[in-house]
Amino acid sequence: MNAFRAVYWKEVRENLRDRRTLVNALITGPLLGPVLFIMLMNVMVNRELARADQPIRVPVIGAELAPNFVNALKAAGIDANPGINDPERAVHDMRADVVIRIDPDYVKAWNKGQSVQVEVIYDSSRRDANTTVARVRSVVESFARREGAMRLIARGLSPSTAWPVNVADRDQATSQSRSALMFSFLPYFFVLTVFMGGMYLAIDLTAGERERQSLEPLFVNPVARWKILAGKLAAICTFSVISLLLSVAAFSTAPWFIPTEKLGIVLDLGFRFGAQVVLLMLPLIVLLAALQSFVSALAKSYREAQTYLSILMIIPILPSALLSVIPVKPEPWMYSVPLLGQNLGIVQLLRGDGITGQELGLCLAGGFAAAAVAVWATAVLYRSERLAISA
Amino acid sequence: MIEVKDLHKSFGDVKAVDGVSFTARDGEITGLLGPNGAGKTTTLRMLYTLMKPDAGQVLVDGIDPMQDPVAVRRQLGVLPDARGLYKRLTASENITYFGRLQGMTDAAIRVRREALIDALEMRDIATRRTEGFSQGQRVKTAIARALVHDPRNVLLDEPTNGLDVMATRAMRRFMHQLKAEGRCVLFSSHIMQEVAALCDRIVVIAHGTVVADDTPAALLEKTGQASLEDAFVKIIGTDEGLAA
Numbered sequence: 005m006n007a008f009r010a011v012y013w014k015e016v017r018e019n020l021r022d023r024r025t026l027v028n029a030l031i032t033g034p035l036l037g038p039v040l041f042i043m044l045m046n047v048m049v050n051r052e053l054a055r056a057d058q059p060i061r062v063p064v065i066g067a068e069l070a071p072n073f074v075n076a077l078k079a080a081g082i083d084a085n086p087g088i089n090d091p092e093r094a095v096h097d098m099r100a101d102v103v104i105r106i107d108p109d110y111v112k113a114w115n116k117g118q119s120v121q122v123e124v125i126y127d128s129s130r131r132d133a134n135t136t137v138a139r140v141r142s143v144v145e146s147f148a149r150r151e152g153a154m155r156l157i158a159r160g161l162s163p164s165t166a167w168p169v170n171v172a173d174r175d176q177a178t179s180q181s182r183s184a185l186m187f188s189f190l191p192y193f194f195v196l197t198v199f200m201g202g203m204y205l206a207i208d209l210t211a212g213e214r215e216r217q218s219l220e221p222l223f224v225n226p227v228a229r230w231k232i233l234a235g236k237l238a239a240i241c242t243f244s245v246i247s248l249l250l251s252v253a254a255f256s257t258a259p260w261f262i263p264t265e266k267l268g269i270v271l272d273l274g275f276r277f278g279a280q281v282v283l284l285m286l287p288l289i290v291l292l293a294a295l296q297s298f299v300s301a302l303a304k305s306y307r308e309a310q311t312y313l314s315i316l317m318i319i320p321i322l323p324s325a326l327l328s329v330i331p332v333k334p335e336p337w338m339y340s341v342p343l344l345g346q347n348l349g350i351v352q353l354l355r356g357d358g359i360t361g362q363e364l365g366l367c368l369a370g371g372f373a374a375a376a377v378a379v380w381a382t383a384v385l386y387r388s389e390r391l392a393i394s395a
Numbered sequence: 396m397i398e399v400k401d402l403h404k405s406f407g408d409v410k411a412v413d414g415v416s417f418t419a420r421d422g423e424i425t426g427l428l429g430p431n432g433a434g435k436t437t438t439l440r441m442l443y444t445l446m447k448p449d450a451g452q453v454l455v456d457g458i459d460p461m462q463d464p465v466a467v468r469r470q471l472g473v474l475p476d477a478r479g480l481y482k483r484l485t486a487s488e489n490i491t492y493f494g495r496l497q498g499m500t501d502a503a504i505r506v507r508r509e510a511l512i513d514a515l516e517m518r519d520i521a522t523r524r525t526e527g528f529s530q531g532q533r534v535k536t537a538i539a540r541a542l543v544h545d546p547r548n549v550l551l552d553e554p555t556n557g558l559d560v561m562a563t564r565a566m567r568r569f570m571h572q573l574k575a576e577g578r579c580v581l582f583s584s585h586i587m588q589e590v591a592a593l594c595d596r597i598v599v600i601a602h603g604t605v606v607a608d609d610t611p612a613a614l615l616e617k618t619g620q621a622s623l624e625d626a627f628v629k630i631i632g633t634d635e636g637l638a639a
Contacts, residue, residue: 010495014484021483218479221537224443225496226468389446 007227011235015209016242025204029243033200034250037193042261049263051132060136061085063094066106070114073106073122073147080143091125101133102126102140117155178270178356187271188327191350194251194281195320195343198289199296201247202240203313206296209236211309214301220392229386233297237379240293248285252278270356277353284349284364287371291342294378301385323347339363340370396421396579397442397548402451404437411437413603415451419581419596421547424574426590427583429600430631435583436476438600439552442581443473455548469497472546474554478537482526486517489525490540497544504543511539514572516565531562538569549573551582555589567593591623601631 019025058081065087067074074084084104088094091103105123107113113120122144126137153163213219223229256278259271299316303309323344332338334352339345345367349359359367385391397419404412412434419425427435440446442453444464453460453467460467480489487508494504512521515535520528525536534554542549554570555563570593573580584590590597591611599607599614607614607630611623618626 007496007498010492014481014488014492014495017488018481018483213479216479216482217477218481220445220475220477221473221479221493221541222496223445224468224471224473224475224541225493226465226498227496228465392445 007225007231008235008238011227011232012238012242015205015236015239019205019208019239019243022204022208025208025243028204029201029247030250033197033247035254037197037251038254038258041190041193041255042258045258045262049266053263053266059083060139062102062104062136062140063088063091063100064104064106065091066108066110069108069110070106076147076150077104077140077143080139082140082143095125095127098130101130101136104140104144187354188351189324190255190354191347192321192324193255194248194285194350195288195346196317197247197251198244198285199292199317199320202244202289202293203296203317205240205243206293207300207306207309207313209240210297210300211303212300212306214391215305223392230383233379233383233386237290237293237297237382240297241289244289244293245282248282248289252281272356280353280359281350284346284359284367287368287375288342288346290375291371291378294375294382298378298382298385301382301391319343327351336362336366339366342371342374345370396454396456397581398452398454399438399442400452400454402438402441402453403449404434404441404446405449410603412441412448415600415603415605417598417605417608419548419579421579422574422577423595424570424580424582424593425596425598426594427581427598427600428587428590428627429583429585431585433585433600434603435585435600436552439473439475439550439581439583443471443475443550444468445475469544470546470548472542472544472549474534474538474541474551476552478533480525480528480533480536483524485522485524486528486532486536486539487512487521489536490543493540494543499544507543507545508539511542515539515569530557531559534558534562534566546578548579549581551580553584554582555584555586563589587624587627599627599630606630 060081061083062077062085064074064077064084067084067087077084087105088100088103091100091105094100095103103125105125107121107123110120124137124140124144126133128134128137152166156163156166213222222232256273256275258273262271264271295316296313299312300309303312320343323341324347327344327347334348338348345363349363349367352359352363399418400416402412402415403410415434415438417425427438429435437446441448442455442460444460444467447461455467455470458466458470480486481492484492490508490511491504494508495501499507512518515538517532517535517539520532520536525533528536534557538551538554551570555566558566567589570580570582574595582593594611596610597607597614598605607617609617614626614630615621615623618629620626620629
C-alpha cells in the first residue's frame with residue numbers, strides 16, 4: 005500500500021472512531037444550517053402573513069370626530085381602538101405599533117371642504133411594526149385619494165386633473181429572484197458547513213498529533229512529508245465533502261417545510277442546484293483544508309489551534325456581509341476571488357439565472373489557484389524542523 | 396552500522412551538540428550515556444534525519460542522510476523521545492500503520508507484527524485501543540511499530556524511561572535479542588547500571604561533546620575506578636574541570 009493511501013485510510017478510520025469529529029462533520033455542521041434556516045423562515049413567514057391578512061386593532065385618538073374615516077379603516081380590516089393618552093410614549097414603549105391622531109378641527113375643516121390632518125405616530129426603527137405602519141398608511145392614503153376624487157366629481161371636474169402623472173409599477177423580479185433576496189445568506193451556510201466539517205480533523209491531524217507527540221515517530225518513516233500531508237489533506241477534504249453533501253441534501257428539503265406558495269416565491273433547491281453548488285465549492289474545500297492545516301501547524305496545542313480557527317471562521321462571513329451592505333453589480337473578475345465568487349455564483353443559481361461557463365471557469369480557476377498556494381505554503385511549513393518537535 | 400563524524404547543532408546561542416563523533420557497529424549494543432541536557436536526544440534526532448546538522452556528517456550503512464534521507468530512514472528503526480501512539484487505534488493497528496508507511500505488503504506486515512507481539516510479550520494488549528495504556532505498554536507498542544520493517548539499525552532514545560523493574564528487565568532481554576540477531580543497537584540513557592548491564596561500548600556525552608568512547612572494562616581501567624558509576628562521575632567531572 006503506498007504511503008498516501010496508508011495515511012489517508014488511517015486518518016479516516018481513526019476519526020470515524022471519534023465522536024466529536026463525527027458529530028461535527030455529520031450532524032452539527034451540515035444540519036444546523038438547514039434546521040435553523042427552516043425554523044427562522046417559518047417564524048418570519050407566519051408572522052408576516054398574520055399581519056397582512058388578519059384584522060388589526062389600532063388606537064385612534066378622536067375617532068368619534070370622523071366616523072367616515074373610521075369606517076374606511078374598518079373596511080380595510082383595521083379596527084379603531086379607543087384613543088390613548090400620550091401616544092408618542094406608547095409607541096416608544098412598544099405598547100402600540102402605531103397610533104392614529106385625528107385633528108380636533110376635523111369636522112369643521114371637512115365640512116368646509118378643506119384639507120385635514122391625520123397623524124400616524126410610529127417608530128421607523130422598530131422593524132417588527134413596519135408592516136402594520138405600511139398597511140395603515142396605505143389605507144389612509146387611499147381614503148384621501150378616494151375622497152379627493154369625490155370632491156372633484158362633485159365640482160364637475162375629472163379626477164385626473166388633480167393627478168396628471170400616474171405611476172405604474174412594472175416589477176421585473178420573478179418569484180424566484182424574490183426568493184433569492186431572502187436566501188442571500190445561503191452561500192455562507194454552505195461555506196460554514198465545509199469549514200466545520202473539516203475543522204476538527206484539521207486540528208487533530210496537525211496540532212493534535214503534535215500535542216500527542218506522535219508526529220515525530222510518524223516523520224521517522226521513510227516517507228516524504230508532502231506525501232503525509234497529502235494523505236491528511238485528502239482525509240480532511242473527504243469529511244468536509246460529506247458535510248457539504250449532507251447539507252445540500254438537507255437544504256433541498258427546505259421548500260417542503262417553508263410555505264413558499266403563500267409568499268409568492270419559488271425556491272428551487274433541487275438536484276441540479278445541489279450539484280452546481282458542490283461543483284462551485286470544490287476549490288473552497290481544498291483551500292479551507294489547507295488553510296486549516298496551516299493554521300493548526302502554527303499552533304502549539306489543540307486548544308490553541310481551536311482558538312485560531314474560530315477566528316479564521318469569521319473570514320468566510322466577509323463576502324456575504326459585504327454584499328448585503330454594499331450591493332454591487334457582479335464584475336467578471338469577482339468570480340475569480342475565492343469565497344466572493346462562490347457567493348455570487350450561488351446567489352445567481354438561487355435567482356434561477358444559472359451560471360455561465362465563463363463564470364464557473366473563473367470561479368474554479370481562482371479557487372483552485374488559491375488552494376494550490378495554500379497547499380504549497382502548508383507543505384513548506386511541514387518541512388520545517390520545528391514542526392515535529394513536540395515539547 | 397552508524398558512523399557519526401564531528402556533528403554540530405546549535406539552537407540560537409545554545410550549542411546543543413558541539414563536535415560529536417563515534418561509531419556504532421553491527422552486532423553490538425552501543426550506549427550513549429550522559430546527564431540530562433547533554434545533547435543525546437539532539438544527536439539521535441540528527442541521526443534519524445529529523446534535524447539537519449549545522450556541520451559534520453552521519454553515515455548509516457554508508458548512506459548520508461543529507462543525500463538521501465528517505466533511504467536512511469528505511470535502514471533505521473527508531474524509538475524517539477516522543478512515544479505518541481494513536482489512541483483510537485489498537486496496538487496492532489498502530490503497528491500495521493507504520494508497516495504500511497514502510498511500504499511493506501500486508502502479508503509481510505502480518506508475519507512481522509505477530510513475531511514482534513510475541514517477542515515483546517504484548518499479546519494480551521494487541522487488540523486493545525492504546526488509550527489508557529500504561530507507560531510500559533506504550534513503550535512496547537512504540538518499539539514494535541518502530542521495528543516492524545526489520546531494520547538493521549535500531550535507535551532507542553531512553554527506552555527504559557518510566558518503566559518498572561519487570562518491564563525494564565524485559566526491555567533488556569529484548570535488546571540482547573536484537574544484538575544476537577546481528578543488528579546495530581544504539582541507545583541513549585542517563586542511567587549507569589543500565590548502560591553497564593547492556594553495552595559493548597559506551598559513548599559518554601557531556602555539554603554536547605564526546606568525553607569518552609570505550610568498552611566498559613576499558614573505561615574502568617582508564618579511570619582507575621572500581622565501579623562504572625564512579626568512572627562516569629570522574630569522566631564528567633574531569634570534563635567540567637577542563638571546560639572551566
